[in-house]
Amino acid sequence: MTYFPEEVVEHIFSFLPGQHDRNTVSLVCKVWYEIERLSRRTVFVGNCYAVRPERVVLRFPNMRALTVKGKPHFADFNLVPPDWGGYAAPWIEAAARGCVGLEELRMKRMVVTDESLELLAKTFPRFRALILISCEGFSTDGLAAIASHCKLLRELDLQENEVEDRGPRWLSCFPDSCTSLVSLNFACIKGEVNAGSLERLVARSPNLRSLRLNRSVPVDTLSKILMRTPNLEDLGTGNLADDFQTESYIRLALAFDKCKMLRSLSGFWDASPFCLPFIYPVCAQLTGLNLSYAPTLDSSDLTKMISHCVKLQRLWVLDCIADKGLQVVASSCKDLQELRVFPSDFYIAGYSPVTEEGLVAISLGCQKLSSLLYFCHQMTNAALITIAKNCPNFTRFRLCILEPGKPDAMTNQPLDEGFGAIVRECKGLRRLSISGLLTDKVFMYIGTYAKELEMLSIAFAGDSDAGMMHVMKGCKNLRKLEIRDSPFGDAALLENVAKYETMRSLWMSSCNVTEKGCQVLASKMPMLNVEVINELDENNEMDENHGGLPKVDKLYVYRTTAGGRDDAPNFVKIL
Amino acid sequence: MSANSGDSPAVSGLDYDDTALDLTLALPGSDHASRVAAATTERALAVGWPPVRAYRRNALRDGDAGGASCRLVKVAADGAPYLRKVDLAAHGGYAALLRALHAMFAICGADGQEDAGSGIGSGRLVDAATGAEYVPTYEDRDGDWMLVGDVPWRMFVESCKRIRLMKSSEADNLAPRPSSQ
Numbered sequence: 048m049t050y051f052p053e054e055v056v057e058h059i060f061s062f063l064p065g066q067h068d069r070n071t072v073s074l075v076c077k078v079w080y081e082i083e084r085l086s087r088r089t090v091f092v093g094n095c096y097a098v099r100p101e102r103v104v105l106r107f108p109n110m111r112a113l114t115v116k117g118k119p120h121f122a123d124f125n126l127v128p129p130d131w132g133g134y135a136a137p138w139i140e141a142a143a144r145g146c147v148g149l150e151e152l153r154m155k156r157m158v159v160t161d162e163s164l165e166l167l168a169k170t171f172p173r174f175r176a177l178i179l180i181s182c183e184g185f186s187t188d189g190l191a192a193i194a195s196h197c198k199l200l201r202e203l204d205l206q207e208n209e210v211e212d213r214g215p216r217w218l219s220c221f222p223d224s225c226t227s228l229v230s231l232n233f234a235c236i237k238g239e240v241n242a243g244s245l246e247r248l249v250a251r252s253p254n255l256r257s258l259r260l261n262r263s264v265p266v267d268t269l270s271k272i273l274m275r276t277p278n279l280e281d282l283g284t285g286n287l288a289d290d291f292q293t294e295s296y297i298r299l300a301l302a303f304d305k306c307k308m309l310r311s312l313s314g315f316w317d318a319s320p321f322c323l324p325f326i327y328p329v330c331a332q333l334t335g336l337n338l339s340y341a342p343t344l345d346s347s348d349l350t351k352m353i354s355h356c357v358k359l360q361r362l363w364v365l366d367c368i369a370d371k372g373l374q375v376v377a378s379s380c381k382d383l384q385e386l387r388v389f390p391s392d393f394y395i396a397g398y399s400p401v402t403e404e405g406l407v408a409i410s411l412g413c414q415k416l417s418s419l420l421y422f423c424h425q426m427t428n429a430a431l432i433t434i435a436k437n438c439p440n441f442t443r444f445r446l447c448i449l450e451p452g453k454p455d456a457m458t459n460q461p462l463d464e465g466f467g468a469i470v471r472e473c474k475g476l477r478r479l480s481i482s483g484l485l486t487d488k489v490f491m492y493i494g495t496y497a498k499e500l501e502m503l504s505i506a507f508a509g510d511s512d513a514g515m516m517h518v519m520k521g522c523k524n525l526r527k528l529e530i531r532d533s534p535f536g537d538a539a540l541l542e543n544v545a546k547y548e549t550m551r552s553l554w555m556s557s558c559n560v561t562e563k564g565c566q567v568l569a570s571k572m573p574m575l576n577v578e579v580i581n582e583l584d585e586n587n588e589m590d591e592n593h594g595g596l597p598k599v600d601k602l603y604v605y606r607t608t609a610g611g612r613d614d615a616p617n618f619v620k621i622l
Numbered sequence: 623m624s625a626n627s628g629d630s631p632a633v634s635g636l637d638y639d640d641t642a643l644d645l646t647l648a649l650p651g652s653d654h655a656s657r658v659a660a661a662t663t664e665r666a667l668a669v670g671w672p673p674v675r676a677y678r679r680n681a682l683r684d685g686d687a688g689g690a691s692c693r694l695v696k697v698a699a700d701g702a703p704y705l706r707k708v709d710l711a712a713h714g715g716y717a718a719l720l721r722a723l724h725a726m727f728a729i730c731g732a733d734g735q736e737d738a739g740s741g742i743g744s745g746r747l748v749d750a751a752t753g754a755e756y757v758p759t760y761e762d763r764d765g766d767w768m769l770v771g772d773v774p775w776r777m778f779v780e781s782c783k784r785i786r787l788m789k790s791s792e793a794d795n796l797a798p799r800p801s802s803q
Contacts, residue, residue, distance in 0.1 A: 123676070209676075339678075393679065480673075506671070557704075
């Protein structure tokens, strides 16, 4: 194959589906490495500290789309202290120096500043897509810069970011010449936007397919917008609060009627039950529905609406839906592939509207279910075993029993057998989160059966080091392991150190790992960064310990070619 | 720690909502049950549990978009290997807070319930293993170490910077409570 001209080899590489395969062909020989790196268009960096940004830009100077992820997943739950890291600036600056053809940037859990957004907006002439997920550190001024300067902008997608509100002017910064928008999502922006600016922007964006408004946009504005966007496929409503203005809702219903291409609906901020019937006509065509921000809707409101959604594939809902509501879902939504049931009450010993019965009903009715996130107050082994038999196609199974360490609600036994059934039956399982009372046995099952598992989340589980050792030994495809409040210590940490180089990262917090164990790990594995994160009291009372060995509060281990990072705060020690 | 002047206080009769608290203390992480108990109190919120994104919590918590009111302060227990954090804004009063502190550093019985302890005076936490008594204290805005329970709850939430569960032998030197109570 080395006798083919480069263009031919490059063309052949263009058929490779993903980064993983392109990485593999790069290893064959120097010629292929060169051809591949110069023709790579999409680069994915799963951990921003695994490699230096300069190195990425040097290797792939012609990349068009870059994805970078920063903080570990448990940062979502406030387990990573502020100022830990994950800064976007070095990436944007490196790309600005070495890769001005960049068109798309996706970032998740990173700290992005207005200065970086301004640099981004002014540097890349062909820039067209910015997707920020769970990021922070910027304000609407940064968005104003993007709107003002990115002349070819197609996508501005802001998902669940923490954005400082500096007024509504940012939306008015899109120039009149900007007509290229395909996707605009500003649902996480807290402040108001100018309704007129929004309507005009939509009116001059004929390619708009996805629009997600924020809580400030009233019903009448939504109606006016929908009249202009008959090709809209994905909509996040603004505020659907009830002022008892029936006419507004009638106008809304008429507007919805025009949107024959609408497939996905979300938002429903402050939605009242009164407005829902006006939306029923559009339900039959929906494949995606997110009602998880509407705590004012009760079980019967939700079920009346969902019973119309016969084509639904993805449903996000609050536990207000209750077991009987889930039964309606099970009988109405035969194509359901993804279900997320979120808690409406975060207190642990509260009332439980959803139990194992709701999930069993779903498993009976929705045989295509492959992705689940389920918060509930109780579970049983029998239910899990039934669910596993009914739905062997799970690729993602995340069960969160709100009370840590809660046993089987009927037998008071640990839930080892139930989760064991899940990993045994669901041979394609890639992501698993476990909860409830669990002994080392569940980890033995996971290590034995979960051969495709890539990400495992553990909380308040296990009896001893043996638990974690089972996982480290058996899960050959494990990439991310995150553990909190479980009795795993140095022996488990050090049992299989070579494995960490095959994984993206390990997180352990409130476990039994000591600093000595971390030092041993760091000295054995120079290609890992072993970060010890201790928010020490100034009096250093932390060092006192009955065992004499200071325990590590939070440990984050990841493979890297970049060495120790130089932006770590003083409460992070990199061994 | 500043040694405050004043009479040696009888550290009892703290002004809590309910007076029949039996609290015990053990070092966190000592076993699975205690770990579980740390997050199992009726209204306790251990950091990051349940695992729901802050964005979602904030969006559901209040009427206006995204404004989170949260008063996380560090809690140090003498002799414990690491600190915990508790959200003062999440508790309705001193009783609830003490239940949360108890759960974070407690031994529990077979069902995960609190031990019926030996009925020591309310407000004190007792390590059932060693019999050592702990007194909840806090550092206020002025940098002084105060006894938890003296001031009205709301005032406490505003002024508390961090909490320390102090061995009661050291607590003898704290400033006495105002007699006008």
